[in-house]
Amino acid sequence: ARITLRQLLDHAAEHEYGLPAFNINNMEQGLAIMEAADAVDSPVIIQASRGARNYANDIMLAKMIDALVDIYPHIPVCMHQDHGNGPATCATAIQYGFTSVMMDGSLMEDAKTPASYEYNVDVTRRVVEMAHACGVSVEGELGVLGSLETGMGEAEDGHGFEGKLSHDELLTDPDQAVDFVQATGVDALAIAMGTSHGAYKFTRKPDGDVLAMNVIEEIHRRLPNTHLVMHGSSSVPQELQDIINAYGGEMPQTWGVPVEEIQRGIKHGVRKVNVDTDNRLAITGAVRKILIEKPHEFDPRAYLKPAKDAMRKVCQDRFEQFGSAGHA
Ligand code: G3H
Ligand code: 13P
Ligand code: NA
Ligand code: ZN
Numbered sequence: 001a002r003i004t005l006r007q008l009l010d011h012a013a014e015h016e017y018g019l020p021a022f023n024i025n026n027m028e029q030g031l032a033i034m035e036a037a038d039a040v041d042s043p044v045i046i047q048a049s050r051g052a053r054n055y056a057n058d059i060m061l062a063k064m065i066d067a068l069v070d071i072y073p074h075i076p077v078c079m080h081q082d083h084g085n086g087p088a089t090c091a092t093a094i095q096y097g098f099t100s101v102m103m104d105g106s107l108m109e110d111a112k113t114p115a116s117y118e119y120n121v122d123v124t125r126r127v128v129e130m131a132h133a134c135g136v137s138v139e140g141e142l143g144v145l146g147s148l149e150t151g152m153g154e155a156e157d158g159h160g161f162e163g164k165l166s167h168d169e170l171l172t173d174p175d176q177a178v179d180f181v182q183a184t185g186v187d188a189l190a191i192a193m194g195t196s197h198g199a200y201k202f203t204r205k206p207d208g209d210v211l212a213m214n215v216i217e218e219i220h221r222r223l224p225n226t227h228l229v230m231h232g233s234s235s236v237p238q239e240l241q242d243i244i245n246a247y248g249g250e251m252p253q254t255w256g257v258p259v260e261e262i263q264r265g266i267k268h269g270v271r272k273v274n275v276d277t278d279n280r281l282a283i284t285g286a287v288r289k290i291l292i293e294k295p296h297e298f299d300p301r302a303y304l305k306p307a308k309d310a311m312r313k314v315c316q317d318r319f320e321q322f323g324s325a326g327h328a
Contacts, residue, residue: 143192
């Protein structure tokens with residue numbers, strides 16, 4: 001059944017667990033998420049970026065979600081707009097049946113330029129008003145995602161900004177977070193503390209200098225009743241990098257967010273944990289492996305089924321590690 005983000009995260013807070021939010025672009029990813037959830041009895045957050053909506057087509061995506069909900073009627077599913085760039089994107093998501101939207105007002109509508117605090121408050125408040133009138137939840141974002149190692153802030157396309165950002169701009173300010181939640185009425189707040197999107201987050205295993213988990217603890221102290229969201233939370237497992245590189249890939253060594261750091265966040269109010277890259281790595285590794293090992297194969301199912309199975313394993317691991325398993 002469909003459920004809002006607010007309902008899911010309230011339950012998660014009450015029972016002190018976190019929920020992974022997995023990105024969807026195609027049928028195989030949808031099946032992988034639901035098969036994993038069914039296997040461990042977890043509620044589900046499926047999210048689609050603007051890129052995913054363009055890739056799959058809004059109608060296809062909406063009907064795929066309908067189908068997934070019908071196939072697994074006992075699993076609560078929240079369908080979420082990832083990184084909405086303005087009220088229009090959020091409104092059309094709601095028209096297509098999404099039960100939750102992210103209004104990312106940390107960037108301007110071009111999804112490239114850092115926005116002022118005043119712009120962020122205003123646009124997020126307007127989306128909250130519209131979405132709540134439709135019974136839909138809203139996630140806001142305060143602070144610009146980006147690397148504390150390089151000072152590069154992150155535009156939506158994964159490229160850094162021209163100028164470097166200061167340490168302060170890359171970390172959510174706890175005082176501002178209190179004001180933001182009060183002024184906007186968001187159901188969940190995404191914060192910046194050193195993570196970035198994609199595989200290349202850290203050049204070494206992250207410590208407190210580059211991954212500021214203490215910011216989460218401080219914000220949770222000030223806002224104990226606000227559901228916090230961690231973006232850029234793929235762990236970039238070594239074994240998935242190794243499979244890709246063993247079968248013709250060329251990924252330079254990289255580090256993601258260790259699962260134990262996410263688990264620490266979950267102890268301090270983190271309820272939604274965004275994971276896309278790990279699933280992309282699992283899918284690509286499986287496809288590379290089959291195509292190299294079976295060069296005579298040309299039936300797409302021969303590599304898409306292993307790809308789906310590899311993603312299912314990542315999803316199942318995260319449901320268990322974040323504690324949502326058993327809570328469907
Ligand atoms: O926000 C980042 C997610 O991984 C979605 O990425 O915009 O390439 O679909 P995307
Ligand atoms: P990753 O790139 O770390 O998987 O982050 C995904 C994300 O934050 C989607 O909004
Ligand atoms: Na999101
Ligand atoms: Zn994100």
